[in-house]
Amino acid sequence: MQDYLIQIAYTPEAVATLVANPQNREEMARSLIEKLGGKLKGIWNSLGDYDLVEIATLPDNVSAAALSMAILAGGAIKISRTTPLLSLNDGMEAMEKASKLEYKPPGNF
Secondary structure, eight states, rough: EEEEEEEEOOOHHHHHHHSHHHHHHHHHHHHHHHTTTTTEEEEEEOSSOOEEEEEESSHHHHHHHHHHHHHHTSEEEEEEEEEOOOOOHHHHHHHHHHHOOOOOOTOOO
């Protein structure tokens, strides 16, 4: 199972609908994620470029892509950004692996 940061920006029409008729979208998000075999860890409204932020655990990248496709197909979302998250231990392991690589930028052969 993989943790993902999911950032969502609504269309102006969806924002207008939510302002006129406030709705808690947590159960909808939870239902979609659970149908994919995942778990919603948390959901927040946010300020800035994105209106909603979720942390979810999903089985794999295919499930994450399916979730993104499903919510974008509904027409109320203009941007859905999904970022796989690494635990700090996984990040340390990646740093260890990177330390053994010898990358040479273009022009430095």
